[in-house]
Amino acid sequence: MEQERGDPPVHVRNLIAGKCLGTAELVGGESGLDTPVESVTVVSSADASTGLPIGALMVAMLIDDSAVQAEVLLRRAAAARAAAVVLATSRRLLLSTKKLADRLGIALFTVRESEAVGVAWRVEQVVREPSRAFLPVLARVITRLQVPAQSAAEVVEVVSTELGCTVALVGPDGSTLAGKAPPDIDVELFAMPIAHTVVVDDGFRLYSPIVVETPVRAESWLVAATPAWHRSWVSVAHQVCTVAGLAARSWVLRGRLLAEAEARDHSVLLAELLEGQQVLSQGTVERALKAGWRLDGWHTGIHLREVESSTARWRPTGEVRDRLRAQGIDGPVVERSDGWVCWVTEEREPSSQSYRDITARLARAVEELTETVRVVAGVGRPCAGASGIARSLGEAHEAALFAGTGRDASPVEHIDRLGLRRLLSGWYHSDAFRSYAYSLLQPLLGDDDGAELLATLAVYLDRESSATSTAAALGVHRNTVSYRIGRVERLLSVNLANADDRLVLQLACRVVEPDTGAHR
DSSP: OOOOTSSSOEEEEHHHTTTHHHTTTEEGGGGGGGGGEEEEEEEEESSTTTTTOEEEEEEEEESSHHHHHHHHHHHHHHHTTTTTTEEOOOSSOOOOHHHHHHTTTOOEEEEEEGGGGHHHHHHHHHHHHHHHHTHHHHHHHHTTTTTTTTSSHHHHHHHHHHHHHHEEEEEETTOEEEEEEOOOGGGGGGGGGEEEEEEEETEEEEEEEEOOOOOOOSSSSEEEEEOOOOOOHHHHHHHHHHHHHHHHHHHHHHHHHHHHHHHHHHHHHHHHHHHHHHOOOOOHHHHHHTTTTSSEEEEEEEEESHHHHOSSSOHHHHHHHHHHHTOOSSOOOOEEEEEEEEEEEESSOOOOTHHHHHHHHHHHHHHHHTTTOOEEEEEEEEEEEHHHHHHHHHHHHHHHHTTTTTTTOOEEEEEGGGGGHHHHHHHSSSHHHHHHHHHHHHHHHSSTTTHHHHHHHHHHHEEEOHHHHHHHHHOOHHHHHHHHHHHHHHHHTOOTTTTHHHHHHHHHHHHHHHHHTTTO
């Protein structure tokens, strides 16, 4: 059967890569692997090879499979300009036969007699219409993936098995999520979520994007490292990867829906715990145990507050949990309206110095989360029992309100480190004091240089009224600071040598400065 028009020729090398030759072994004539195959012919004797069409792949099932007949067959195949010879034999070929194939430049394969007919049939299908020869693989992948995959590894395994090549699911940074990734992945191709085919020395690299949330960004990629297949096969392989990508996308979305339902249930359960009842209902206790929450022991609460609202459709609760666990903070993570809460439970009361360790580990987790979501965090004191969860989380929430504020702007605050800031917070965050602060500083805010003067005043008061220290912090000359402070005193009609005036102005600056955007 000859190849139909319209498809590019199939080369002997393509048949090997596509496993069309089954277990056939190449024993000689490697230089002929790039010969195009135009048809398939089955012969039973060397004499029957006379008059072969050019480019025929000869499947020889010789009645007399002696070494002499094999060499005669090779010479006649070469004379007819055959593409290759597949010899069905159980004998080991002589070295002279292999060298003859090398000298003639015709690829010589040996295969078991029981497989010869199958080889002829598969090669005929490919040679006749290469674009359709690979479609059964696509059909099998669709059938296998009709059942929802339970993991990304399951999707990758289906594609890898059906295509017979290395396949991996990788993240946008090139990290391997499932399967075995080739070492030469080009992450620059991930800039746009479109399929790519890259030619490499040993074949092709197929890149198929998996778009879940936004059409302008792929959340992961299916990468297949294929041998030097025929280009029609590569096209079908891309279709296989696309189908697998849809299955992977379905798995991701299904997991997110389940996670969202679980997060909602946990949020309701936490709300019941936070009501502060000394005796919990039996239903609440049972649900907590089912969720894996331990109610006895000593609990240290953590509150992570989002600094910037995320525009993502899904909250990265899983990543928050993973980052915390990586730092040894392993406890329930529950979504809240402004972020997440977590608590760690210990059998015995932690030492008074333990807060330093958990604060340091939490700070590392917060830093690692920066690329995904910007958060600051607060830590409460260890408290005992089920009611202790509510008390410690309440303190953690209060500490989180101060995290990332003030001059040091620490991203993590412990309730015991707040000191006077906590005592004064109820006062200078009140509406009455806010109104008073704006009234007091209005002469500065209304001046053309108001933002500059307000920033200088705030730094000057934080630096204990040191013009030298303030100048260093602002990067200006000391005389400039003295001039600005003089203007402030005149505009506000105050004397900064008076301790009471300094205290009130310092608190007023902390209230007004974030709203005005005054920079230093």
